[in-house]
Amino acid sequence: MAAGGGGSGDPLAPAGVPCAFSPHSQAYFALASTDGHLRVWETASNRLHQEYVPSAHLSGTCTCLAWAPARLQAKESPQRKKRKSEAVGMSNQTDLLALGTAVGSILLYSTVKGELHSKLISGGHDNRVNCIQWHQDSGCLYSCSDDKHIVEWNVQTCKVKCKWKGDNSSVSSLCISPDGKMLLSAGRTIKLWVLETKEVYRHFTGHATPVSSLMFTTIRPPNESQPFDGITGLYFLSGAVHDRLLNVWQVRSENKEKSAVMSFTVTDEPVYIDLTLSENKEEPVKLAVVCRDGQVHLFEHILNGYCKKPLTSNCTIQIATPGKGKKSTPKPIPILAAGFCSDKMSLLLVYGSWFQPTIERVALNSREPHMCLVRDISNCWAPKVETAITKVRTPVINSEAKVLVPGIPGHHAAIKPAPPQTEQVESKRKSGGNEVSIEERLGAMDIDTHKKGKDDLQTNSFPVLLTQGLESNDFEMLNKVLQTRNLNLIKKTVLRMPLHTVIPLLQELTKRLQGHPNSAVLMVQWLKCVLTVHASYLSTLPDLVPQLGTLYQLMESRVKTFQKLSHLHGKLILLITQVTASEKTKETTSPGQQAKLVYEEVLDGALQTPKGCTQCSGIVLPLGNLAGTISTQGMGTRDDAPEGKGHRGRPAAGVFRARGSALDTPRGQKRGDVRTKGCWEV
């Protein structure tokens, strides 16, 4: 319901869904959506690469994820990686993805193997994991949690190396310094730890709300005159929940200065931040911030000391649907994540829905302050996922386990069971047969199945929606129900609707019957259906006639013109057939003169046909011929000159107005002449 789709009920949880690009080449984009699925997308082809559902995906949803740092020797080819992955070693880590969950466990998922690599549980967190960071080179993993602790893990042994209390409240974010010797942690305040001794080196003020992101922006100090000890003089960036400012801090040699050096302002809470590190003094830091409102703000700034005013973005990128025609206005498409490509000149944008995002590479043009990309994502919803999936794994569920599904009982949410072919994959790997069929799984859900037995209710009729619409008099909701063309659906809905809504529905239909025939025809279908289905109920109503009197009168008054209208329709049909016939004859007569001759023969024949002949061609052709011979200039401007002249001057116009101008006596003539008729005033 809420815009961000942040999932949990905690208002201070960061908005958005955990997601990350794979390091260095950004070949993959991992996304853990709110339904507990981990999906890995290929950024180049925008295809689903892998999908993985942790066994405890509903109780312990994924709260954060991080790719292990890639190593150069393992990046050569996926084939080799696969072979290497058999042997346990350092290179094994290259494709690991660490997932933190809401219950405190950390899962390591291997994208090469397509399955769970290991679990980090023992001695770890007992509350929601907020952030995970891999150490660049030591094969360590750092995690922080709502339980106030920071844990250092050894990934090889899956054991805790060290665990210490990081803050008085929950620790929400972590970042490791470029040289790998320091660690930044943040709850509301930011602390800088020395990793070797686990002592606090510096304090920073932080934000009013939990810090959601921390990042180092430079790897070298701004002035190189002093000897560099690895940390002093570096800048880092922090963003917080519900905060529209991103603060930049500098690590100083003295411990006095605690406030932010400068800040960037964005339009909404930051959801995803990516930046290019500036490696020397002159190179500006490029920053891409995805906000909760779905926009990307780009900043480009050389960091050198204080700046009092918050900086605004150099460029804003938005994506919208094309507004086709007058009715559909362009709708914004939210951008979910953005990452700089390795050339620093283009940006990978992930947009659309969490369940099927579109990934696109956009070249940056820093001169334009505002970019709005128009993309049509409606066709992206086609279920091409089935073919694209390479490896899909579903959790193994015991038959005695009861699966609780989110959603209100009774209000049948559309629950899509896992596609059947996944079971084949499963069975190839595991011959053990405690597999549960979909039917059994559905049976285990808290949905009364006997109702479901009468073929799927929820899609074929909407009595609930209709009743709600009638009760609250919601125009849009009623439109959705009543403007259907499906007769079967109408019948089913009317059959299932509660009796007390019959009269309100009839009154609503009365209102809608007055409109344009296009929409009113649909309403008649409803009316007929109600009358046939509920005839016996209606006939028992004591006040039926006063209830339906207006409806009856309305219909009768409308039908009164039926005869005249049919008459007019006849004329119009004749007219239209003439037009089409004349066009046809024009086409046939156009090439050459010989055709004309043939045409006249036909004309003669047609003229000789008896008058009673009702064939169209007989009557049409002479008129068509007439029209054909008159030059099109006949439809020219109406001249306001006295009529006699005009006629003689322009024979073609004369034909056009032959009948009209003869009748139009009062116009051209003097007023006196008209008055003599004496038929105007009393």
Next chain:
Amino acid sequence: MAGYKPVAIQTYPILGEKITQDTLYWNNYKTPVQIKEFGAVSKVDFSPQPPYNYAVTASSRIHIYGRYSQEPIKTFSRFKDTAYCATFRQDGRLLVAGSEDGGVQLFDISGRAPLRQFEGHTKAVHTVDFTADKYHVVSGADDYTVKLWDIPNSKEILTFKEHSDYVRCGCASKLNPDLFITGSYDHTVKMFDARTNESVLSVEHGQPVESVLLFPSGGLLVSAGGRYVKVWDMLKGGQLLVSLKNHHKTVTCLCLSSSGQRLLSGSLDRKVKVYSTASYKVVHSFDYAASILSLALAHEDETIVVGMTNGILSVKHRKSEAKKESLPRRRRPAYRTFIKGKNYMKQRDDILINRPTKKHLELYDRDLKHFRISKALDRVLEPTCAIKTPEITVSIIKELNRRGVLANALAGRDEKEISRVLNFLIRNLSQPRFAPVLINAAEIIIDIYLPVIGQSPVVDKKFLLLQGLVEKEIDYQRELLETLGMMDMLFATMRGKEGTSVLEHTSDGFPENKKIES
């Protein structure tokens, strides 16, 4: 000599929505100002004293906005966690708010740091209010307790542990300093008396209670929860008076209009409904863009403020009536001018000749008066008239037809003009009130222009459109005729049952007339 009689324009009642006093009153607001807050807006409260500022609670902040400012004039942000239910005291100088961490904080409007902090609740405090004597604060929390605090020495006076679930709403009586009510997720609303240490009244709402409200007189209590709004009579010991179910999602907030005549309820279904407190019928309804969490009305209903789940605060100001007055008025002749000579008493042999009164004629009437019939028709076919007031156009066509000159007026038109006429026909032919006149006109047009059909593709296309429309209308009417048959059957069964008394109601009078004749 008789003067020219202007064409009588037939007016038709507007179909569909009825205009009542209420729709006029509640539609008389300007387009809403939208303010983006940091999180879902959980509470809006107006200061009871001028200048009627309002406090908006969203996320961990409380913003105070003025009557016209769109920027907060003051912000209280010293909350460690989400703040709830910022409420003004009756004198508008103190503000109390609950918090997610279980604290209750009291602020001075002019200050920044809290004046008092009441510690004692162990879980989030979702409701706080001042009692009528101004010196106590009532709070309800998620730890199922309701507490009464003393402001001067910031002590807890009483604790009530009667609820068995989260206490999420409450309010204090405006008249009695010892009475207050709370609503809880255990489906009950309880009235507490500070003098007795226990609840004096408890009513069962049936759903988790989201909001409660006391009428200013204190006799009636309104509770909202689930899809229901219920009104209880406190004086009769908690008798249920009315149960309203007009929303299709949970009702989250209640509010009384300043006159006390109207009750407003906001709901997650994105609507605000206005009920009359006399009949308890919905008299008006507003639509909003997102689910509504909080709602407040300013003094004299000057402003409607609605807070939504997506953090947007929508502020509607009443249109000021004084603005029309301030426009420079055209100077009218003095009163003397009008009565001049009117009081002249007729003498015996005088013959009184009245000055002929000048009649104001519409432009099309002037044209008609001078027999410029084509021009009159052109004038009413101008887009401004034809779209806004098609009944005038139709009346003129009817008048021309009555005079027998409709054919003349329609004749002699070029492509552009005739397509304008056809456009009008296409737009209005299907309306039953215009149909008889326009069908006639359409036939005349066909008669006139038949010889030149096929010369202009534009006009041909218009005719095609018209034909399509007529075809659809005929199909529709055929369907209607069938339905009429069905209804006749139904009515016939009624007649068999109830005798002739029903017949008078059917105004069609077709079947029964025959019967009488026979």
